[in-house]
Amino acid sequence: MFQQWMQQMLLDPHQKTAQNPADLLPSSFEGNVVKESSRLSAKEHLAIYQRSYIARLRNCMAQQFSALEYCLGEELFTAFADEYLAENPSTHYNLGELGRGFTKYLENARPDREATEKEEWIDFIIALADFEFKLNEIFEEQAEEHYKLATSKTIKSNLKLVPICYLFKYDFPVQNYYSDFKHERTPEVPLKQLSYCVVLRHNFKLSLFDIHEEQFHFLTLLKRLNDINLTIKQFAKDYSKSIDEVTAVWQIWKARWIELNFFREQ
Amino acid sequence: MSIKRLGLPALGLGLGLRSKHFNHILEQAPEVEWFEAISENFMDSFGRPRNILNQIAERYPVVLHGVSLSIGSTDPLNFEYLKRLKALADEVKPKWVSDHLCWTGVLTINSHDLLPLPLNEESLDHVCERVLKVQEFMQRPLMLENPSTYASFTNSDIPEWEFLSEMTKRTDCGLLLDVNNVYVSSFNNDFDPVTYIKGLPHDRIVQMHLAGHQHCGNYIIDTHDRKVTSEVWKLFNLAYRLVGKNSILLEWDGNIPEFDVYHSELLKAKKYMHENMPDLVETEHEGMVESVSNPINFIPTEIA
Ligand SMILES: [Fe+2]
Numbered sequence: 001m002f003q004q005w006m007q008q009m010l011l012d013p014h015q016k017t018a019q020n021p022a023d024l025l026p027s028s029f030e031g032n033v034v035k036e037s038s039r040l041s042a043k044e045h046l047a048i049y050q051r052s053y054i055a056r057l058r059n060c061m062a063q064q065f066s067a068l069e070y071c072l073g074e075e076l077f078t079a080f081a082d083e084y085l086a087e088n089p090s091t092h093y094n095l096g097e098l099g100r101g102f103t104k105y106l107e108n109a110r111p112d113r114e115a116t117e118k119e120e121w122i123d124f125i126i127a128l129a130d131f132e133f134k135l136n137e138i139f140e141e142q143a144e145e146h147y148k149l150a151t152s153k154t155i156k157s158n159l160k161l162v163p164i165c166y167l168f169k170y171d172f173p174v175q176n177y178y179s180d181f182k183h184e185r186t187p188e189v190p191l192k193q194l195s196y197c198v199v200l201r202h203n204f205k206l207s208l209f210d211i212h213e214e215q216f217h218f219l220t221l222l223k224r225l226n227d228i229n230l231t232i233k234q235f236a237k238d239y240s241k242s243i244d245e246v247t248a249v250w251q252i253w254k255a256r257w258i259e260l261n262f263f264r265e266q
Numbered sequence: 267m268s269i270k271r272l273g274l275p276a277l278g279l280g281l282g283l284r285s286k287h288f289n290h291i292l293e294q295a296p297e298v299e300w301f302e303a304i305s306e307n308f309m310d311s312f313g314r315p316r317n318i319l320n321q322i323a324e325r326y327p328v329v330l331h332g333v334s335l336s337i338g339s340t341d342p343l344n345f346e347y348l349k350r351l352k353a354l355a356d357e358v359k360p361k362w363v364s365d366h367l368c369w370t371g372v373l374t375i376n377s378h379d380l381l382p383l384p385l386n387e388e389s390l391d392h393v394c395e396r397v398l399k400v401q402e403f404m405q406r407p408l409m410l411e412n413p414s415t416y417a418s419f420t421n422s423d424i425p426e427w428e429f430l431s432e433m434t435k436r437t438d439c440g441l442l443l444d445v446n447n448v449y450v451s452s453f454n455n456d457f458d459p460v461t462y463i464k465g466l467p468h469d470r471i472v473q474m475h476l477a478g479h480q481h482c483g484n485y486i487i488d489t490h491d492r493k494v495t496s497e498v499w500k501l502f503n504l505a506y507r508l509v510g511k512n513s514i515l516l517e518w519d520g521n522i523p524e525f526d527v528y529h530s531e532l533l534k535a536k537k538y539m540h541e542n543m544p545d546l547v548e549t550e551h552e553g554m555v556e557s558v559s560n561p562i563n564f565i566p567t568e569i570a
Contacts, residue, residue, distance in 0.1 A: 002384065003340050004372055033420060037455055039484035040484060040485060048487070056378055063564045063566050090376045093306050093334035096310065135567050139314065139568070140311045204317050
């Protein structure tokens with residue numbers, strides 16, 4: 001019961017939740033549990049833990065969502081992070097898990113949740129949070145690593161996407177914003193614009209590229225069908241084009257994508 | 267009679283492995299005697315951090331240092347955690363695995379802090395029983411570190427050094443003596459750090475930690491974000507003379523400097539190993555805005 005009491009004192013120092021620490025330990029005012037010292041009262045001793053608990057986790061959230069923190073500014077980000085952490089205390093030893101529910105939290109916490117007209121910038125921060133967390137996951141994901149990259153000489157039937165290749169579609173140019181921030185530029189909240197990007201990991205490093213809608217569709221098909229000829233066929237059908245037309249475009253894309261390590265050789 | 271350092275090697279002077287220095291270490295192969303890696307930063311990683319740890323472990327002795335074992339918690343031991351830790355240890359082949367005498371949470375919550383335990387017969391029994399289980403599961407001895415504490419409890423009746431001594435006797439575990447933590451805890455909780463260090467079982471001390479702390483007037487925070495203070499060097503001198511050769515590690519987790527600055531601060535330890543050590547100038551207290559204790563860093567995602 002002592003540990004439950006102390007934990008409750010850290011998680012909810014202002015006793016906002018229904019759980020009153022006094023119910024957990026019969027004589028639980030600080031002085032009966034925590035010793036006072038020559039310099040500090042029992043309450044002051046406990047307060048050191050209370051302050052560092054939230055400060056440590058806030059820091060971690062800020063590292064996990066660094067672009068989002070930049071976008072919101074420290075004060076607003078901290079307000080969101082504090083409320084999120086109060087509702088979702090960590091239950092995992094891996095700090096990488098800390099922000100797993102943050103995007104959902106932001107969706108639920110948006111002030112215009114009930115309104116029919118939604119604030120655009122809130123849509124953007126939700127998309128950015130989603131993208132940042134997914135990148136963190138992709139960075140640490142387990143995957144096959146020892147493969148040979150394709151070259152311009154690789155024959156079509158041996159051309160496969162590298163094992164870590166993710167496609168994203170957002171209502172905002174989230175990838176541009178994120179990359180600008182990571183490269184120490186100072187991006188501004190962008191206007192709404194349907195955006196597509198691909199995230200690759202090769203040699204443990206992430207690469208992010210913007211693509212356009214047709215390329216997104218082509219790569220989505222390729223991921224699913226895992227075969228270039230079938231992809232070209234389906235793509236031609238979806239866009240009402242001839243196989244020859246699609247093949248011509250594909251040749252251009254292929255040269256560029258091989259250069260950018262999109263493909264492995266099977 | 268027990269074997270000194272549980273028969274484990276004295277690795278000399280080591281540094282904490284921080285993501286900021288990954289490239290430097292791989293490219294420059296600096297002459298550091300060993301590295302300590304935070305287990306939780308790598309246990310669930312299958313990306314660049316784990317790959318780099320494996321590369322470093324091929325070139326240097328490595329030790330795994332954990333922060334989430336929660337050996338003192340009243341929750342059951344987390345065997346999923348231990349399984350992951352064991353898998354990492356099987357891969358990295360560390361010289362040993364360590365964690366802290368503390369609890370990190372209860373009811374499955376993780377506070378990510380190293381919380382203090384009441385030190386009494388009951389908690390001693392509880393901790394010892396769990397240390398034995400962990401050692402059996404891991405098939406290796408566990409090293410436990412004295413944490414920095416900011417509070418002590420009315421139902422504590424065993425001094426920490428006696429608790430640690432008794433724990434090593436009952437479980438055959440080893441100790442990681444954090445000299446800075448002794449200083450921090452002694453200031454915060456009114457005990458004599460010299461009595462503490464003299465009272466430890468010196469042949470059980472396998473490793474030592476050094477770190478910088480922040481003096482906030484009437485309490486001290488273990489911030490790991492600056493140079494080691496003169497008071498801590500003095501205590502290190504005493505501890506080293508009592509323990510003899512072991513493995514010394516300088517922790518630095520906040521405001522992490524360039525690798526060479528970090529390394530040169532570590533190398534100062536050489537000056538404080540012998541009876542005749544240079545005079546120390548009193549360290550000035552700086553930075554009154556409270557920093558975070560034991561900052562633990564999430565390894566940030568990097569993009570090309
Ligand atoms: Fe330490």
